[in-house]
Amino acid sequence: MDDKKYYTLLKEKFPTKEHVATEIINLEAILQLPKGTEHFISDVHGEFLAFDHVLRNGSGSVKEKLRECFTTKQVDLNALAVLIYYPEQKLNQVKRQKKGNALHDWYQKNIILLVTATNHASKKYTRSKVRKALPPRFSYIIEELLTESHENQDKEHYLHAIIEKIISLGQADELIEDLAYTIQRLVVDHLHVVGDIYDRGPAPDAIMDRLIAYHSVDIQWGNHDIIWMAAMAGSKVALMNLLRISARYGNLDIIEERYGIALRPLVEYSRTHYTPQKKFAPKLAPTADISKLEKDTLNVVQQATAILQFKLEGQLIKRRPDFQLDKRRVLEHIDYETKAITLDGCTYPLVHFAAPTIDPNDPTALTKEETQLIEQLIQSVQQSERLKRHMDFLIEKGSMYLCYNDNLLIHGCIPLHENGDFKSLRINNTQYAGKALLDFFEQQVRISYRQPEVKEDLATDLLWYLWSGECSSLFGKTAMTTFERYYIKDPLAHIEHKNAYYNLRNDQRVCQDILQAFGLSKTGHIINGHTPVKEKDGENPIKANGQMLVIDGGFAKSYQKETGIAGYTLLSNSYGLQLAAHQPFSSIEEAVLYGTDIVSTKRLIETVDDRTTVKETNIGTALTLEMKDLEVLYAHYE
Known part of the structure; x- marks a missing residue:
């Protein structure tokens, strides 16, 4: 039946x-x-302008197509590339410089160039797929321009007649914009975002809007993304962490203005109980222009949310002994009379430590005021329609890892022992390790997200474990030393020891064992983000004889001093794999005015003897x- x-x-x-x-x-x-081009990007951390530019130029793929299509004698490739990246801005610049016949001739020439480039970019697709990629307002016209041959003289007159009529009707700008965006879409067939869209930078919401509108994308959750998802799922400790980081980087306006979450009660609470301290001065961009009052507000909010975070974390650890995080019940390891803390057998004096709402007899207890405040904040977060739309998209398009075209995409790590064996986590008398551990984590993320009204269940608590647990594939360190970095002067206390994975991933055999455990071939690749590659210190993003690729080069401006660059991206097409390193992005205005691009160098990682076809994907x-x-x-x- x-x-x-x-x-x-x-x-x-x-x-x-x-x-x-x-x-x-x-x-x-x-x-x-031939298989379409896959574009891999990671750790954009709210840096929308740089992210958007890399999407528009396809990490150099647009210019590569132009080089295949034209010679430098025929065309100013930089000028044409900028027209494709930023058609509206480039058109405004040209119209300021050219009038009358000069503008008419420019329109005619560049429409023909764009049609030729669109034709070239569409070669590897079926006509049906190209038709679906065309923007609706000029789809018929563009299809006519793409289909007819310029070699036939009669057809050439026909095509020129179409272009002339478009110009005379005042529609040239709109056609150029549609052709430019069609080229961008055809050059990259599919986008992989290997984690960390959120935190640090000023516009993660704009990145999410861009991804929602993108034609084909998947996302592997990063540790910073999971915190935002956890807050929507009802995790109080995750919300305090989210607010603390936002205050630290001067981004509370993202939460309040762009997501519509009321922070006035938190600000009033923070100003009542805390006074500004130099240690908690927000980390602002050099161009940030905010008042002393705003800086002081960010300062005290950061202090208040830090203490609330440590209280809630202590409560969570106490109810989840399976997490084996007892050492991180930091507030209970403090001698409140001497203002010193004992961690791992060492006693340290506390500096900058102000905690006016802590009861030394029950350090993790919330006051009545704090309980009401946190409930109010959680409710406000869960009622934000825009934030929910963004988190829903992360759930729909996201996963803990992805096996795709013989590549394993994972933001952080696969927890390992020093000998290369999978490190396990025991929950409710069941051991999870390797692929099974990541599958378990993903299952719990989805359970928690489906039940936002349930706030202290195992699934929701595991979202916090993903942020800071030793066996978390998104963290991969022995401890998250946020408390130590705030309140202990000794830098030795700040060290976060990395999981063995981060050393063993240089070993090709270990990488091959991981690939096979995930059902992939020994010749595949592991693609990571999460750990900034310090290129200025000689670190190589290509590891394990090319089978491990780390593409976090530091999109976040806060990382660029230590990395020396502004991000890596990866391209996989029918010819092989290329790694692109990027220089910092200055501005759209500079890109349009001077034709500057931010792709600095490309490294060929791997080529294939025969072009890869769709059949092999x-x-x-x-x-x-x-x-x-x-x-x-x-x-x-x-």
Whole structure:
């Protein structure tokens, strides 16, 4: 009966046997096409302008297509590339400089160049896919321009007539914009974001809006993303951490103004109980222009949320002994008379430590005022429609890891012992390690997110463990020493010892063992973000003989002093793999005015003897299964 039901449904989609045959032929043809370009990006940390520029230029892919299509004698490639990246801004610049016939000739020349470039960028796709990629307002016109040959003189007049009419009707700007965005879309077929969209930078919300509008994307959750998801899922300690980091980097306006979350009660509470301290001065961009009052507000909010975070963390650790985080019940390790703390057998004097609401007899207890404040903040977060839309998208498109085209994409690490064995986490008498551990984490993330009204269950507490637990694949260190960095002067207390993975990932054998544990081949790649690559110190992002690729080069401006660059991205096309290193992005105005680009160098990682086809990809596997079903339908069609 089930077979008959599905058979009937298939016949509704394919009303004749010829329709089935056409689709089989179409799928077979698609399988033989070169695979589309995959674009990998990681750790953008709210730096929207740099992120958006890298998306617009496809990490140099747009310019590469232009070099294939034109010679430098024919075309000013920089000027044409900028027109494709920023069509509106470039058009405004040109219209200020050119008038009358000069502007008309510029329109005519550049529309033809853009049509030629669009044609070249569309070569690896079916006509149907190209048609779907066209913006609706000029889809018919663009399709005509793309389809007809310039070699036929009659058709050449026909094409020029179309262009002339577009210019005379005052629609040239709109057509140029649509052609430019079509090229951007065709040059990159699929985007992978390997974690950490949120925190530090000023516009993570703009990045999320851009991703929601993007044509094809997946996301591997980062530790900073999980904190925002956890706050929406009801984790109080995650929310305090989120607010603390936002205050530290001067980003409370993201929460209050762009997500509409009321912070006035938190500000009033913080001003009542805390006074500004130099240690808690916010880390602001050099160009930030804010008043002393605003700086002082960020300062006291950071102090208040830090203490609330440590209180809530202590409560969580106490109710979750399986997490083995007792050493991190920091408020209970303080001698409140001497203002000293004992950690791992060492006693340290506390500096800058102000905690007026702590009861030394019950250090993790919240006051009545604090309990009401936190409940109010959680409610405000969960009622933010825009934040919920963004977090829903992270859940829909995101995962702890992704196996895609023989690559393992994971933001942080696979927890390992020093000998390379998988490190396990024991929860409710069940051991989880390797792939099973990451699958367990993802399952719990989804359970917690589906039940936002449940706030202290295992699933929600595990979201915090993902931020700071030793066996977390998103953290991968022995301890998160936030408390020590705030209140202990001795830098030895600040050290966070990394999991063995971060050393062993240089070993090709270890990488191959991990790949096989995830069902991938020994010749695949692991793609990581999370740890900034210190290129200025000689660190290489290409490890384990090319099988481990680390693409966090420091999009966040706060990292760029230690990395020496402004991010790595990765490209995978039918010819192989390329790593792109980026210089800091200055401004759109500078890019348009001077034709500057931020891709500095590309490194070829791997080439293939024969171009990779769609048949050899994840999409190809799905299409092959679909073809087999259609062949059964064709053989039994009545």
